[in-house]
Amino acid sequence: MHTPSRQDYVSISFAGQGGGSYNNSKQWRRQSCWRKWKQLSRLQRSLILFILVLLFICGIASYPTVTEHLSGLTEGEQHTDSNSVLRPIVPHVLPEPLKQARPSLPEQTSQKLSNKRGPPVLQNRLQKKGNTSDTVVEDKASDTKKEGEENGVISWHGAVIDTDKATEGTKDEQNNEDSAANQKGKPSEESGARWLEAVREAFRHAWKGYKDFSWGHDELRPLSKSYSEWFGLGLTLIDALDTMWILGLKEEFEEAKAWVATELTFNKNVDVNLFESTIRILGGLLSTYALTGDTLFLDKAKDIGSRLMPAFNTPSKIPYSDVNIGKGTAHPPRWTSDSTVAEVTSIQLEFRELTRLTKEPQYQAAVAEVMKQVHNLDGKLDGLVPMFINTNNGQFTHQGIYTLGARADSYYEYLLKQWIQGGKKENQLLEDYLQAIEGVKKNLLQKSSPNGLTFVGELSHGQFSPKMDHLVCFLPGTLALGAHNGLPADHMDLAKQLMETCYQMYVQMETGLSPEIVHFNMHQGSTRDIEVKLADRHNLLRPETVESLFYLYRFTKDQKYQRWGYEILQNFNKYTKVSSGGYTSINNVRDPDYTSPRDKMESFFLGETLKYLYLLFSDDPNLINLDQYVFNTEAHPLPIWPSTA
Ligand code: DMJ
Numbered sequence: 001m002h003t004p005s006r007q008d009y010v011s012i013s014f015a016g017q018g019g020g021s022y023n024n025s026k027q028w029r030r031q032s033c034w035r036k037w038k039q040l041s042r043l044q045r046s047l048i049l050f051i052l053v054l055l056f057i058c059g060i061a062s063y064p065t066v067t068e069h070l071s072g073l074t075e076g077e078q079h080t081d082s083n084s085v086l087r088p089i090v091p092h093v094l095p096e097p098l099k100q101a102r103p104s105l106p107e108q109t110s111q112k113l114s115n116k117r118g119p120p121v122l123q124n125r126l127q128k129k130g131n132t133s134d135t136v137v138e139d140k141a142s143d144t145k146k147e148g149e150e151n152g153v154i155s156w157h158g159a160v161i162d163t164d165k166a167t168e169g170t171k172d173e174q175n176n177e178d179s180a181a182n183q184k185g186k187p188s189e190e191s192g193a194r195w196l197e198a199v200r201e202a203f204r205h206a207w208k209g210y211k212d213f214s215w216g217h218d219e220l221r222p223l224s225k226s227y228s229e230w231f232g233l234g235l236t237l238i239d240a241l242d243t244m245w246i247l248g249l250k251e252e253f254e255e256a257k258a259w260v261a262t263e264l265t266f267n268k269n270v271d272v273n274l275f276e277s278t279i280r281i282l283g284g285l286l287s288t289y290a291l292t293g294d295t296l297f298l299d300k301a302k303d304i305g306s307r308l309m310p311a312f313n314t315p316s317k318i319p320y321s322d323v324n325i326g327k328g329t330a331h332p333p334r335w336t337s338d339s340t341v342a343e344v345t346s347i348q349l350e351f352r353e354l355t356r357l358t359k360e361p362q363y364q365a366a367v368a369e370v371m372k373q374v375h376n377l378d379g380k381l382d383g384l385v386p387m388f389i390n391t392n393n394g395q396f397t398h399q400g401i402y403t404l405g406a407r408a409d410s411y412y413e414y415l416l417k418q419w420i421q422g423g424k425k426e427n428q429l430l431e432d433y434l435q436a437i438e439g440v441k442k443n444l445l446q447k448s449s450p451n452g453l454t455f456v457g458e459l460s461h462g463q464f465s466p467k468m469d470h471l472v473c474f475l476p477g478t479l480a481l482g483a484h485n486g487l488p489a490d491h492m493d494l495a496k497q498l499m500e501t502c503y504q505m506y507v508q509m510e511t512g513l514s515p516e517i518v519h520f521n522m523h524q525g526s527t528r529d530i531e532v533k534l535a536d537r538h539n540l541l542r543p544e545t546v547e548s549l550f551y552l553y554r555f556t557k558d559q560k561y562q563r564w565g566y567e568i569l570q571n572f573n574k575y576t577k578v579s580s581g582g583y584t585s586i587n588n589v590r591d592p593d594y595t596s597p598r599d600k601m602e603s604f605f606l607g608e609t610l611k612y613l614y615l616l617f618s619d620d621p622n623l624i625n626l627d628q629y630v631f632n633t634e635a636h637p638l639p640i641w642p643s644t645a
Contacts (some may be wrong), residue, residue, distance in 0.1 A: 042386040097566075114310050130449075146301060170494050184407050187562055195566050195617040202573065202583075203240075205609050206601065207252055209582025210236055212409040216263055222582030223599040231272045231281075234264060239280045239607030241297075242636055246624065247614055253492070261296055266304050269326035274311045274319055275343035277304065279634040280603060282350045287636035290629075298357060305354045305363060312366040316375065317625040318396030319344055319366075335476060335524075336543040338388040338397050344370050346410035349632045374411075381459070382439030383432060385411055401462040404440060405469030405517075412436050413478050420485055420630045423643050433482070437491065440475075445494075448520040453504055456521045466520040470542055473502035473514075477548035484555050484626065502545045503564050505530065509589045512571035513539045532590060538598065540585045541576060542634060543608035550616040554626060565616045572609075608635035 002465055040048070145426040187195065206220075214227030218235040221228055222385035237256050244253040282304050307325040311642065314320055319340050320330040348367040355364035379386055379396035386396040387407035404412065417434035444456045446466060446569040456472050458465045483492035505514040508530050517536035521529055546565050553561040575595050576583045583605055586598035612635060615624060629637035 040352065046279035050394075074169055083337050096497060112206070126613075140600070164518065170276065172322065175626055182383045187559060192617060194561075195562070195569075196614060198498050198566075199610055199614040199617060200249065202250070202569065202613075203243065203247055203249065203606065205577065205581060206583055206606055206610070207244075207249075207602065209580065210240075211255075212581050219603060220577040220582045220601040221599045222580065222584050222601055223424050225580060228600065230278055231277060232268065232270055233266070233277070233281060234259065235280060236390050236601070236603040236606060238284045239265075239603040239634065241284055241613075242291055243286065243606055245291050245535070246611060250568070257294070257296070260300060264300060266300075267327050269297060269324065271322045271324050271331075273321060273343075274308055274310075274323055274330075275321070275347055277323075277325075278308060278347040278350050279636075280607065281288055282308070282354070283632040283634050283638070286350060286353050287632070287638055289357075290637065290639050300637040301354065302358060305351065307411055308363065309366065312369075314391040316373070316391055317366070317369050318389050318391050318394050318503070319347075319370065320391055336388075339390050339391055340407045341385050341387055341396070342406075342408050342410045345374055346391060346414045346633050348414055348640055349421055349630065351422065351549070352418070352640050359597050371429070375428060380439075383417055383435030383437075384408075384439040384443065384459075385436075387530055400437075401459070402443065403458040403469070404444065404456045404469075404472045404475055405458070406471055409469075409471050409474060413474055413633055416478055416482050416485075417630050417632075420481070421638065421640055423641050424485065434487070437482075438480070441494070446520070446522060447499075447524040449522055449524055451529050453501045453529050454494070455521065456498065457520070467517060468501075468505075468520065469517050470502075470505065470514050471544055473498075473544035473548055475548070476502060477544075477551035480548070480551040480555050481626070484551075495548075498558075499561070502548060506545065506564075506571070509593060511539075511575045511586075511592050512567060513575060513589045514542075514545060515539060516542075525540075535588055537588045538586065539576070539589050540598075540602055541572065541605040541609055541610055542602075543604055546609055546612045546616060547635065549629075550612045551626075553616055554621065562616055564611055571615055604634060611635050 073533070079375065090394065110620045209222045210220045212221070213225045214236070216237065217227035217232050218232065219228045220236065239258060239262070241253065241256055244250075244256065282301055283303035285297045285304065289295070289301060304325070307328070308323055310328050311319040311321075311323045311330040315331060318339060320332045320334065321343060323330040334439040348371060351363040355361055367480055374385065374389070374396050377389075377394075377396055379399045381402055381630055384402040386399045386407055387403065388397045389395070392396050402408070412433065415436065416428050419429040419433065424427075424430070442458060443459055444464075445454065446457055446464070446594055447454055448466070448537055455466065455468050458467050458474065476495040479491045479495035481496070483489060483495065505518055508514065509532075510527070515532045515537045517533070518532045521531060546568060549565045551560045552558070553565075572583060575589075575592065576586055576597075578584050578597075582601045585598040585600050585602065587598055588594060624631075624637050631637050
């Protein structure tokens with residue numbers, strides 16, 4: 001009996017291929033292969049099988065669409081978030097309010113994207129856009145002048161900056177050109193009015209849920225028709241006060257005001273986060289006072305402001321993250337003595353305004369001290385700051401990581417906005433801002449493949465990561481605001497590019513809603529620009545993109561920004577609206593049939609998202625005139641200080 005050997009196998013193989021004496025029939029090949037297979041030892045067969053299985057697994061894993069689909073199914077089945085009520089989503093078709101819902105993608109990038117679109121489901125969604133309909137989720141400082149600063153002109157690293165330039169409601173020449181090129185598909189006056197009304201309607205719907213199921217509590221849980229408490233201070237109600245005023249919802253405003261007058265008390269034994277309560281509560285009360293002149297709101301602002309001050313009693317004067325507003329004690333989180341850099345540097349607008357109104361210097365002094373220390377610290381990279389700062393020694397910690405996203409974002413926003421608030425005199429703030437934007441350009445800015453979307457990534461110990469939080473989408477608006485106030489014109493160019501990217505973070509998702517975090521492809525040969533990891537597919541009804549759309553529209557009058565905003569509003573209505581009242585965050589923006597609602601309406605949806613949408617659709621430059629007001633990071637407009645000169 002012939003025992004097959006490795007030698008035999010090799011010789012047969014060569015004979016077959018090189019000799020040409022055998023015919024190439026399929027049958028012969030099958031027999032020959034089988035014979036060869038049988039001639040192999042058990043070990044050889046096992047090895048080959050193992051390699052084949054390995055190759056198959058690698059092949060599957062490197063094909064994202066398949067893995068994402070598979071993982072998506074797994075996620076859906078295994079989802080155990082106790083806050084989410086997993087009920088079937090029943091589409092509920094409402095009449096189409098507008099004919100112009102189909103987005104026009106006039107820019108080159110958009111054109112390219114539409115030619116090279118990825119998954120068919122996305123193409124279907126985009127094709128259907130002209131026919132969108134609403135679906136309801138069923139119940140389921142230094143002031144010293146330097147050379148060249150006269151007449152509002154200062155020089156920074158060779159760039160001459162005309163800081164007196166700021167004319168609300170007018171466009172710079174370049175923007176006029178852009179605008180002329182984008183008149184096609186422009187919303188008519190009539191539809192403009194309807195878009196405004198659509199925001200009011202969305203607000204009323206959100207307010208109904210809040211009123212019916214969570215009145216006086218922090219946040220609505222619209223699916224379980226209940227509420228959640230964070231600080232127990234009526235967070236959503238306070239955050240929404242100035243939105244109601246701006247939207248002209250008088251009845252709703254009056255009932256909320258009555259609650260503030262009779263029910264709201266800060267004399268409570270409760271720990272609050274300094275940053276969150278400053279931007280939402282103190283900021284909300286101050287802006288409502290600024291808009292209405294009603295001293296009720298100023299009195300309440302003074303009360304909460306003074307109760308937050310113990311946070312600054314730390315060895316370094318860098319504030320703790322948490323304060324007990326009843327006991328007057330403060331502390332860092334249990335696990336660290338660090339505070340977040342964005343949190344300690346994004347409370348300045350509010351405390352400075354409190355000092356201006358009360359003539360009590362301690363508020364402004366406390367937050368100015370923080371800015372001074374952060375300005376002088378080592379550990380920055382070209383003006384970019386790390387994410388944490390220690391409350392004992394006042395030094396940056398966890399150094400080497402730089403992002404414009406979570407934990408650092410509003411540091412940059414408040415550099416510019418404090419400078420604007422103070423009448424553009426505090427040059428140190430401006431210089432830090434300008435340096436940081438150069439730092440962004442140098443270290444964090446990249447283009448995606450294949451369509452060359454400009455994005456802001458992250459840097460970790462010298463290693464670039466193409467990861468961008470939705471939170472970073474505040475940046476186009478901030479850059480545009482700076483350019484409007486006389487900062488370099490290339491800031492506006494960058495703002496427009498990033499705006500397009502933030503919009504694409506919505507358009508390229510199957511629901512037309514952005515995920516929390518995206519990753520951009522940078523290698524040539526990529527088939528799509530944006531990837532989303534499984535854990536990042538949620539949408540919390542965040543405002544940053546519509547916030548930037550508002551600024552870009554105000555300054556350019558380019559109506560494509562309004563159309564983009566209207567699309568986003570329609571998609572919020574389609575995928576996050578809960579029929580019994582309210583809107584819900586969702587877990588999965590990539591599956592229109594299984595969005596997996598989270599059962600939570602964040603207070604910033606009313607405080608920010610709907611407010612910015614309304615302002616975006618309004619053509620009245622005096623509805624929060626940007627030469628008179630500056631928005632805090634929670635969309636509460638605060639007065640720009642009158643010049644005392
Ligand atoms: C808001 O509380 C503020 O805009 C903050 O600066 C960032 N996070 C949320 C909105 O996304």
